[in-house]
Amino acid sequence: MPAVPILKTEALVLRAIEFSETSLVVWLFTRDHGRVHVIAKGARRARSPFEGALEPLVRAEVLFYRKARAEALETAKEVDPIDLHLGLRTALPRMVRGAYLAELLAAFSEPEVPAPETYDAAAAALALLARGPLSGLDLALARCELAVLGGAGLAPVLDRCARCRGPVFGEGVDRAWFSPGAGGALCLAHGDGERGTAAVTRDGLRPLLALALGREVDLTAAPAFRAVRGLLDAYVAFHLGRPLGLARRLEPVGPPARARGPGPRGGARQRTKR
Amino acid sequence: MYGDAVARLVGELKALPGVGQRTAERLAFHLVQAPPERARALARALQDVSESVRPCRVCFNVTDQDPCRLCSDPGRDAGLLCVVERPQDVLALERVGGFRGRYHVLLGAVSLLDGVAAEDLTIAPLVARVKQGGVREVLLATNPTFDGDATALHLQAALAPLGVRLTRLARGLPIGGSLELASKAILTEALERRQAFPAAQE
Numbered sequence: 462m463p464a465v466p467i468l469k470t471e472a473l474v475l476r477a478i479e480f481s482e483t484s485l486v487v488w489l490f491t492r493d494h495g496r497v498h499v500i501a502k503g504a505r506r507a508r509s510p511f512e513g514a515l516e517p518l519v520r521a522e523v524l525f526y527r528k529a530r531a532e533a534l535e536t537a538k539e540v541d542p543i544d545l546h547l548g549l550r551t552a553l554p555r556m557v558r559g560a561y562l563a564e565l566l567a568a569f570s571e572p573e574v575p576a577p578e579t580y581d582a583a584a585a586a587l588a589l590l591a592r593g594p595l596s597g598l599d600l601a602l603a604r605c606e607l608a609v610l611g612g613a614g615l616a617p618v619l620d621r622c623a624r625c626r627g628p629v630f631g632e633g634v635d636r637a638w639f640s641p642g643a644g645g646a647l648c649l650a651h652g653d654g655e656r657g658t659a660a661v662t663r664d665g666l667r668p669l670l671a672l673a674l675g676r677e678v679d680l681t682a683a684p685a686f687r688a689v690r691g692l693l694d695a696y697v698a699f700h701l702g703r704p705l706g707l708a709r710r711l712e713p714v715g716p717p718a719r720a721r722g723p724g725p726r727g728g729a730r731q732r733t734k735r
Numbered sequence: 736m737y738g739d740a741v742a743r744l745v746g747e748l749k750a751l752p753g754v755g756q757r758t759a760e761r762l763a764f765h766l767v768q769a770p771p772e773r774a775r776a777l778a779r780a781l782q783d784v785s786e787s788v789r790p791c792r793v794c795f796n797v798t799d800q801d802p803c804r805l806c807s808d809p810g811r812d813a814g815l816l817c818v819v820e821r822p823q824d825v826l827a828l829e830r831v832g833g834f835r836g837r838y839h840v841l842l843g844a845v846s847l848l849d850g851v852a853a854e855d856l857t858i859a860p861l862v863a864r865v866k867q868g869g870v871r872e873v874l875l876a877t878n879p880t881f882d883g884d885a886t887a888l889h890l891q892a893a894l895a896p897l898g899v900r901l902t903r904l905a906r907g908l909p910i911g912g913s914l915e916l917a918s919k920a921i922l923t924e925a926l927e928r929r930q931a932f933p934a935a936q937e
Contacts, residue, residue, distance in 0.1 A: 476848050482753040513920020517848060517881045542919045547927065550884040553892065560847035560885075706850050 466527040467538060470494055473583060474519045475563045479505065486534060487515050489523060490566045490583065495574040499525050499537040514540040518549060518559045520584055544584075548591035554714045558602045559590050561707040565606060568701055569613045579612030595714050599680035602711075603672055603689050606697075615700055617692075618645035619670040625651055635663050639692055641699030646670075657699045661692070669693070686713040741767060793864070795840040795857045797822045805829075805838055812836045814871040818861065818890060820844045820878060828876070836874070839864065844882040845889050851882075853889040861890075865897050872900040879906055879924075 472489040475496075480486045485504040489497045504511045514521055515537075524538040549559040566583055570576060586605035590598055610616050622629055622637075623644040629637045631649060638652025639645070639661040646666060652658050668685040669692050671678045680686045690711055698704040737745075741763055748759035766774045783799075790796070791803035798804070805811065805825070815836030819825055825838050841856040865873065875890050877883035891901055907925035908917055917925075 512918040514918070516920075542923075545920055545923055547923060550881070550888070553885070553888045556881075556885050556888060557847060563848060707847060710847070 465529070467524055468494065468527055468535075469522065469524050471543070471580070471584075472497070472521055472523045473563075473566065473580070473587065474515055474517055474521065475567045476517055477501075477504070477515050481505075485511075485515060487537065488567055490570050490580065491523065491575075492577050492580040493575050494572075495576060496567065496570040496572050497525065497535055498572075499523075499535040501537040501540070504537075511537070511540050513545065514542045516545070517563055518546050518587060520544040520546065520587065544588065544591075546587055546591040549587075552595065554595060554598055554712075555590050557707060557710045558598050559587060561705065561711060562586060562590070562602065562605060564705050564707055565609055565697070568697075568705065569609050569615075576612045579609055582608035582612075596681045598714055599686055599689075599711075600672075600678060603669075603680065603693060606693055607673055610696070610700075615644075615696075617641075617669075617673070617696055619666065619673050620646075622646060622648040622651055624648075629666065630663050637661055637663075637666070639666065639695070641696040645696075657695065659695065664688070666692070681713060683713050790840075790842070794838045795842055795860070796825050796838055810835075813869055815874065816861075816865070816870050816872070817874045817876050819876045820883065820886065824876065824878075836872075841877070841886065844877060844880075845886040846882045847885055848881075853886075853893070856886070858890065858893055862893050862897070865894060865899055870899055872902060875901060875903045879904075 470491040470493040472491040475488040475490050477485045477487045480500060483503050483505050485501045487499050487501050487504075489499060491497050501511050501515055503509050504515055513519075520543045522539075522541045522543060524540075526536040526538060528535050546559065549555045562583060566579075570579070582605050586601045586608075589601035593601060607616065617623075620629070621627065623640065624647055627648055629646040629648055634649060637649055637660075638647040638655070638658050640647050640652060640655040640658040642655050642657050643651075646661065647655070647658070652660075664684075665688045668678045668680070668688045672689065678685060678689070680689060690708075694704060694708045697708070744763045744766070745756070745759045748754055748762050749756060751759075754762070766777065787799045788797050789799075789801065791798045791801055791806055793802045793806040796803050796805065800807075812835050816839055817828065817834060817836055818839045818841060819828070820841050820843060822840055825840060828834050828838075839857070839861045841858065841861075843851060843856050845851055845853050845856065864870070873890070873894055875887045877886045877890075887903060894901060906921075906928060908914070908921060912921075914922065
């Protein structure tokens with residue numbers, strides 16, 4: 462009988478689900494194997510070898526037995542934490558953003574599809590969410606979100622019309638379209654009739670475009686935060702067929718948050734085409 | 736194979752957590768072969784539980800009298816409130832015997848990833864209880880897990896404006912443990928939450 466192969470990779474724990482009295486099924490986003498679901502036998506026992514290492518958003522080195530059948534679960538052998546990200550647990554905005562990132566990674570990762578660049582971006586973002594200043598949380602999250610979308614082949618086109626490749630905004634024109642289905646921004650002439658398309662202004666698109674181009678953006682300002690989140694939430698919801706559950710829990714942090722008022726968020730206005 | 740009544744009993748036992756087919760059969764045949772009074776006593780106990788046990792209207796612990804014995808005990812400190820996730824946590828703390836305050840059971844924990852919100856727990860009655868006055872300290876004794884910590888942060892947001900002292904259960908190395916065998920999670924917590932070493936008392 463051939464020996465069961467043991468694989469070693471770095472991973473982020475996305476979630477752990479009770480499987481039996483003593484075991485957990487754990488969703489991992491691995492650097493080398495995409496999303497992997499492992500069974501961690503004995504993880505729920507009082508003296509577990511996995512103690513504390515299978516909590517959501519822990520970054521760890523993982524050894525697991527390769528499953529024998531396609532429909533079976535992998536079996537965790539060892540989980541050695543690299544970063545517990547305990548700082549996430551010091552403030553709700555950190556925790557909510559960390560959990561949102563876990564939800565995003567679970568939704569946009571595939572089993573057996575390595576995504577090392579996405580993994581590195583997520584690991585870096587988690588470190589910032591856990592230990593960076595509160596005012597930088599949304600910047601770290603949005604940058605990572607663009608990296609996750611890019612890794613899934615869904616990076617939004619923002620610097621030109623996703624259809625005609627011409628400028629998004631014409632001379633003296635402040636209005637264009639944002640179409641998740643078309644893959645990003647559309648010029649005024651090409652936005653008609655696309656499902657989920659919404660009007661967007663130059664100011665509404667600017668913060669997300671700047672982020673995509675790697676520039677600094679102050680997302681502690683409520684208008685910029687809402688512009689970015691509105692577009693990203695619409696884009697993610699379109700491609701998943703549903704909004705992420707924690708998207709509605711994201712609110713701006715930092716000084717401008719105290720001054721924020723009610724009302725819809727987003728650079729994309731509420732005028733949605735069907 | 737063993738008659739409808741026994742099969743039904745096996746089926747009911749199997750629905751209990753941690754009980755599989757073989758354990759259910761073993762328990763069922765134990766009851767079948769035991770003196771009839773044993774089975775009747777078990778049936779009565781189950782009936783009593785289902786009919787008389789309910790959440791305490793003050794602390795939400797399970798009880799057969801309302802308010803529960805812990806809430807009615809005048810010897811307990813009403814100014815010190817310990818907030819736990821589940822009734823089993825009250826049992827665990829009471830077994831230790833060192834806590835003489837009162838409890839509040841949340842009946843769950845906030846789970847960001849599973850969509851359990853603060854509104855799904857008994858946080859609103861807790862806030863109302865603290866607002867009534869007389870509470871000087873609330874001990875947040877939720878589990879040291881991702882969900883337990885999320886719950887504690889929600890409790891902090893709800894209770895801090897009320898001016899009550901908030902404390903959290905300590906974390907770190909277990910008594911009798913060794914550094915060599917401690918997990919990274921425990922060691923990290925113990926290092927980050929290290930305490931001043933008090934001067935020796937004469």
